[in-house]
Amino acid sequence: MNEVLRIRGLSHDWGAKPALRDISFTLERGRFTALLGPNGAGKSTLISVLTGLIRPAPGVVTVMGHDMSRHARLALARMGVVFQQPTLDLDLSLRANLRLFAALHGLSRRAADRRIDEVLEILDIGARAEEKLRAMNGGHRRRMELARALIPAPELLVLDEPTVGLDAAARAAITAHAHRLAQAGTAVFWATHLADEIAPEDDVILLDRGRLRANGQATELAGDTPLAEWFLRETGGAPCPA
Numbered sequence: 001m002n003e004v005l006r007i008r009g010l011s012h013d014w015g016a017k018p019a020l021r022d023i024s025f026t027l028e029r030g031r032f033t034a035l036l037g038p039n040g041a042g043k044s045t046l047i048s049v050l051t052g053l054i055r056p057a058p059g060v061v062t063v064m065g066h067d068m069s070r071h072a073r074l075a076l077a078r079m080g081v082v083f084q085q086p087t088l089d090l091d092l093s094l095r096a097n098l099r100l101f102a103a104l105h106g107l108s109r110r111a112a113d114r115r116i117d118e119v120l121e122i123l124d125i126g127a128r129a130e131e132k133l134r135a136m137n138g139g140h141r142r143r144m145e146l147a148r149a150l151i152p153a154p155e156l157l158v159l160d161e162p163t164v165g166l167d168a169a170a171r172a173a174i175t176a177h178a179h180r181l182a183q184a185g186t187a188v189f190w191a192t193h194l195a196d197e198i199a200p201e202d203d204v205i206l207l208d209r210g211r212l213r214a215n216g217q218a219t220e221l222a223g224d225t226p227l228a229e230w231f232l233r234e235t236g237g238a239p240c241p242a
Protein backbone atom coordinates (compact mmCIF):
# COMPACT_ATOMS: atom_id res chain seq x y z
CA MET A 1 0.00 0.00 0.00
CA ASN A 2 1.58 3.30 -1.10
CA GLU A 3 -1.04 5.56 0.44
CA VAL A 4 -0.25 6.21 4.10
CA LEU A 5 -2.45 9.19 4.99
CA ARG A 6 -5.69 10.36 3.39
CA ILE A 7 -7.41 13.60 4.37
CA ARG A 8 -10.72 14.54 2.80
CA GLY A 9 -12.92 17.61 3.20
CA LEU A 10 -11.44 18.60 6.53
CA SER A 11 -12.49 21.82 8.27
CA HIS A 12 -12.07 23.15 11.78
CA ASP A 13 -13.20 26.30 13.60
CA TRP A 14 -11.77 27.59 16.86
CA GLY A 15 -15.00 28.99 18.29
CA ALA A 16 -16.26 31.41 15.65
CA LYS A 17 -12.84 31.61 14.00
CA PRO A 18 -12.27 29.39 10.95
CA ALA A 19 -8.83 27.68 11.15
CA LEU A 20 -9.05 25.05 8.36
CA ARG A 21 -11.30 25.05 5.31
CA ASP A 22 -12.06 22.00 3.15
CA ILE A 23 -8.57 20.47 3.18
CA SER A 24 -7.94 17.31 1.11
CA PHE A 25 -4.64 15.58 0.30
CA THR A 26 -2.89 12.23 0.37
CA LEU A 27 0.59 11.23 1.58
CA GLU A 28 2.54 8.29 0.19
CA ARG A 29 5.29 6.00 1.42
CA GLY A 30 8.84 7.17 0.88
CA ARG A 31 7.97 10.85 0.36
CA PHE A 32 9.05 13.89 2.35
CA THR A 33 6.13 16.32 2.35
CA ALA A 34 6.51 19.81 3.77
CA LEU A 35 3.43 21.44 5.24
CA LEU A 36 4.51 24.98 4.44
CA GLY A 37 2.68 28.01 5.75
CA PRO A 38 3.22 31.35 7.47
CA ASN A 39 2.32 31.94 11.14
CA GLY A 40 -1.35 31.34 11.77
CA ALA A 41 -1.85 29.36 8.52
CA GLY A 42 -3.34 26.41 10.42
CA LYS A 43 -0.37 24.00 10.46
CA SER A 44 -0.59 23.11 14.16
CA THR A 45 -4.37 22.84 13.95
CA LEU A 46 -4.05 20.41 11.03
CA ILE A 47 -1.51 18.34 12.98
CA SER A 48 -3.82 18.28 16.00
CA VAL A 49 -6.57 16.89 13.77
CA LEU A 50 -4.45 14.26 12.14
CA THR A 51 -3.02 13.08 15.47
CA GLY A 52 -6.55 12.72 16.84
CA LEU A 53 -6.25 15.54 19.40
CA ILE A 54 -9.21 17.39 17.90
CA ARG A 55 -12.04 16.08 15.78
CA PRO A 56 -12.61 17.70 12.42
CA ALA A 57 -16.10 18.88 11.60
CA PRO A 58 -16.54 17.87 8.90
CA GLY A 59 -13.71 15.75 7.49
CA VAL A 60 -12.17 12.30 7.25
CA VAL A 61 -8.65 11.28 8.28
CA THR A 62 -7.41 7.76 7.56
CA VAL A 63 -3.97 6.38 8.39
CA MET A 64 -2.99 3.13 6.65
CA GLY A 65 -6.69 2.65 5.90
CA HIS A 66 -7.81 3.16 9.53
CA ASP A 67 -10.40 5.89 10.03
CA MET A 68 -9.25 8.20 12.84
CA SER A 69 -12.78 8.92 14.06
CA ARG A 70 -13.74 5.23 14.36
CA HIS A 71 -10.43 3.40 14.92
CA ALA A 72 -8.12 6.01 16.45
CA ARG A 73 -6.01 3.44 18.29
CA LEU A 74 -5.22 1.52 15.08
CA ALA A 75 -4.54 4.74 13.17
CA LEU A 76 -2.29 6.22 15.88
CA ALA A 77 -0.33 2.96 16.21
CA ARG A 78 1.04 3.57 12.70
CA MET A 79 2.17 7.12 13.44
CA GLY A 80 5.16 8.76 15.14
CA VAL A 81 4.83 12.39 16.22
CA VAL A 82 7.38 15.04 17.14
CA PHE A 83 5.52 17.90 18.79
CA GLN A 84 6.85 21.45 19.19
CA GLN A 85 7.06 20.95 22.94
CA PRO A 86 9.60 18.50 24.44
CA THR A 87 8.18 15.25 25.80
CA LEU A 88 11.25 13.52 27.25
CA ASP A 89 12.37 13.54 30.88
CA LEU A 90 15.53 15.64 31.16
CA ASP A 91 16.72 13.76 34.25
CA LEU A 92 16.70 10.35 32.58
CA SER A 93 19.16 9.03 30.03
CA LEU A 94 18.05 8.70 26.44
CA ARG A 95 17.93 4.90 26.80
CA ALA A 96 15.80 5.12 29.96
CA ASN A 97 13.41 7.53 28.23
CA LEU A 98 13.09 5.27 25.20
CA ARG A 99 12.61 2.13 27.35
CA LEU A 100 9.73 3.84 29.12
CA PHE A 101 8.16 4.87 25.83
CA ALA A 102 8.67 1.38 24.34
CA ALA A 103 6.98 -0.17 27.40
CA LEU A 104 4.00 2.17 26.90
CA HIS A 105 3.78 0.75 23.36
CA GLY A 106 3.72 -2.78 24.79
CA LEU A 107 7.22 -3.84 23.72
CA SER A 108 9.01 -6.42 25.89
CA ARG A 109 12.33 -5.33 27.41
CA ARG A 110 14.25 -7.42 24.87
CA ALA A 111 12.28 -6.13 21.86
CA ALA A 112 12.58 -2.59 23.22
CA ASP A 113 16.36 -2.77 23.53
CA ARG A 114 16.63 -4.20 20.00
CA ARG A 115 14.48 -1.40 18.57
CA ILE A 116 16.25 1.29 20.64
CA ASP A 117 19.64 0.17 19.27
CA GLU A 118 18.27 0.29 15.70
CA VAL A 119 16.87 3.78 16.17
CA LEU A 120 20.05 5.09 17.80
CA GLU A 121 22.05 3.79 14.86
CA ILE A 122 19.68 5.36 12.31
CA LEU A 123 20.04 8.73 14.04
CA ASP A 124 23.74 8.36 14.80
CA ILE A 125 23.38 9.02 18.55
CA GLY A 126 24.35 5.63 20.02
CA ALA A 127 27.36 7.18 21.77
CA ARG A 128 25.08 9.47 23.84
CA ALA A 129 22.52 6.83 24.87
CA GLU A 130 23.50 6.61 28.54
CA GLU A 131 23.81 10.38 29.15
CA LYS A 132 21.08 12.39 30.83
CA LEU A 133 19.23 14.67 28.42
CA ARG A 134 19.84 17.65 30.66
CA ALA A 135 23.54 17.51 29.68
CA MET A 136 22.75 17.84 25.97
CA ASN A 137 22.27 20.81 23.68
CA GLY A 138 19.01 21.69 21.95
CA GLY A 139 19.96 19.99 18.70
CA HIS A 140 20.62 16.63 20.36
CA ARG A 141 17.47 16.90 22.46
CA ARG A 142 15.42 17.39 19.28
CA ARG A 143 17.10 14.40 17.64
CA MET A 144 16.11 12.38 20.71
CA GLU A 145 12.50 13.47 20.33
CA LEU A 146 12.79 12.07 16.82
CA ALA A 147 14.24 8.83 18.25
CA ARG A 148 11.21 8.53 20.56
CA ALA A 149 8.83 8.98 17.63
CA LEU A 150 10.60 6.23 15.67
CA ILE A 151 10.36 3.53 18.38
CA PRO A 152 7.10 1.99 17.08
CA ALA A 153 8.55 1.91 13.50
CA PRO A 154 5.80 4.21 12.18
CA GLU A 155 4.79 4.32 8.52
CA LEU A 156 3.85 7.99 9.03
CA LEU A 157 6.15 10.44 10.83
CA VAL A 158 4.59 13.81 11.69
CA LEU A 159 6.76 16.71 12.87
CA ASP A 160 5.37 20.08 13.97
CA GLU A 161 8.03 22.73 13.26
CA PRO A 162 10.76 20.50 14.70
CA THR A 163 13.61 22.97 14.09
CA VAL A 164 12.19 25.89 16.11
CA GLY A 165 14.92 27.36 18.29
CA LEU A 166 17.79 25.35 16.77
CA ASP A 167 20.97 26.81 15.31
CA ALA A 168 21.79 26.38 11.62
CA ALA A 169 23.94 23.25 12.05
CA ALA A 170 21.39 21.44 14.26
CA ARG A 171 18.59 22.46 11.87
CA ALA A 172 20.49 21.05 8.89
CA ALA A 173 21.28 17.80 10.76
CA ILE A 174 17.71 17.02 11.79
CA THR A 175 16.37 18.02 8.37
CA ALA A 176 18.87 15.64 6.72
CA HIS A 177 17.85 12.80 9.07
CA ALA A 178 14.19 13.28 8.20
CA HIS A 179 14.99 13.20 4.48
CA ARG A 180 16.93 9.94 4.96
CA LEU A 181 13.95 8.41 6.78
CA ALA A 182 11.76 9.29 3.80
CA GLN A 183 14.28 7.73 1.41
CA ALA A 184 14.11 4.56 3.52
CA GLY A 185 10.32 4.37 3.01
CA THR A 186 8.62 6.42 5.74
CA ALA A 187 6.02 9.04 4.81
CA VAL A 188 7.43 12.18 6.47
CA PHE A 189 5.09 15.13 7.10
CA TRP A 190 7.12 18.15 8.17
CA ALA A 191 5.41 21.41 9.18
CA THR A 192 7.55 24.49 8.67
CA HIS A 193 7.58 28.13 7.65
CA LEU A 194 11.17 27.86 6.41
CA ALA A 195 11.47 27.10 2.71
CA ASP A 196 15.19 26.26 3.00
CA GLU A 197 14.29 23.02 4.83
CA ILE A 198 12.67 21.75 1.63
CA ALA A 199 14.62 19.94 -1.12
CA PRO A 200 13.64 20.41 -4.80
CA GLU A 201 12.33 16.83 -5.07
CA ASP A 202 10.17 17.09 -1.90
CA ASP A 203 6.42 17.50 -2.00
CA VAL A 204 4.91 20.71 -0.68
CA ILE A 205 1.46 21.39 0.72
CA LEU A 206 1.06 25.14 0.95
CA LEU A 207 -1.38 26.27 3.63
CA ASP A 208 -2.42 29.89 4.03
CA ARG A 209 -5.18 31.27 6.25
CA GLY A 210 -6.65 27.79 6.66
CA ARG A 211 -6.82 26.99 2.95
CA LEU A 212 -4.74 24.63 0.85
CA ARG A 213 -3.22 26.92 -1.80
CA ALA A 214 -0.92 24.45 -3.61
CA ASN A 215 0.05 20.77 -3.52
CA GLY A 216 2.87 19.27 -5.61
CA GLN A 217 6.58 18.72 -5.98
CA ALA A 218 8.63 21.77 -4.94
CA THR A 219 10.34 22.17 -8.32
CA GLU A 220 7.08 21.85 -10.22
CA LEU A 221 5.34 24.43 -8.04
CA ALA A 222 8.12 27.03 -7.98
CA GLY A 223 9.65 26.44 -11.44
CA ASP A 224 12.80 28.55 -11.80
CA THR A 225 11.87 30.77 -8.86
CA PRO A 226 13.65 30.01 -5.57
CA LEU A 227 11.14 28.28 -3.28
CA ALA A 228 11.40 30.98 -0.58
CA GLU A 229 10.47 33.65 -3.15
CA TRP A 230 7.61 31.57 -4.49
CA PHE A 231 6.34 31.09 -0.93
CA LEU A 232 6.49 34.82 -0.32
CA ARG A 233 4.64 35.56 -3.56
CA GLU A 234 1.92 32.96 -2.92
CA THR A 235 1.21 34.03 0.65
CA GLY A 236 1.78 37.75 0.25
CA GLY A 237 4.04 38.00 3.30
CA ALA A 238 7.61 37.42 4.37
CA PRO A 239 8.62 33.97 5.65
CA CYS A 240 9.53 34.41 9.32
CA PRO A 241 13.10 33.96 10.47
CA ALA A 242 13.82 30.84 12.59
Ligand SMILES: Nc1ncnc2c1ncn2[C@@H]1O[C@H](COP(=O)(O)OP(=O)(O)OP(=O)(O)O)[C@@H](O)[C@H]1O
Nearest residue numbers: 014017019037038039040041042043044045046193
Ligand atom coordinates in the same frame (compact mmCIF):
# COMPACT_ATOMS: atom_id res chain seq x y z
N1 LIG B 1 -6.37 26.56 20.86
C1 LIG B 1 -6.76 27.56 20.09
N2 LIG B 1 -7.82 28.33 20.41
C2 LIG B 1 -8.23 29.33 19.62
N3 LIG B 1 -7.66 29.68 18.45
C3 LIG B 1 -6.59 28.94 18.07
C4 LIG B 1 -6.09 27.85 18.86
N4 LIG B 1 -5.01 27.32 18.21
C5 LIG B 1 -4.86 28.05 17.07
N5 LIG B 1 -5.80 29.01 16.99
C6 LIG B 1 -5.97 29.98 15.88
O1 LIG B 1 -6.09 29.22 14.67
C7 LIG B 1 -5.36 29.83 13.61
C8 LIG B 1 -4.31 28.84 13.08
O2 LIG B 1 -3.34 28.65 14.11
P1 LIG B 1 -2.25 27.49 14.05
O3 LIG B 1 -1.50 27.54 15.36
O4 LIG B 1 -2.88 26.22 13.65
O5 LIG B 1 -1.31 28.02 12.87
P2 LIG B 1 0.20 27.66 12.53
O6 LIG B 1 0.29 27.64 11.03
O7 LIG B 1 0.62 26.44 13.26
O8 LIG B 1 0.96 28.94 13.08
P3 LIG B 1 2.42 29.05 13.78
O9 LIG B 1 3.43 28.88 12.68
O10 LIG B 1 2.38 30.46 14.32
O11 LIG B 1 2.51 28.01 14.85
C9 LIG B 1 -4.74 31.09 14.19
O12 LIG B 1 -5.58 32.17 13.86
C10 LIG B 1 -4.71 30.84 15.68
O13 LIG B 1 -4.83 32.05 16.40
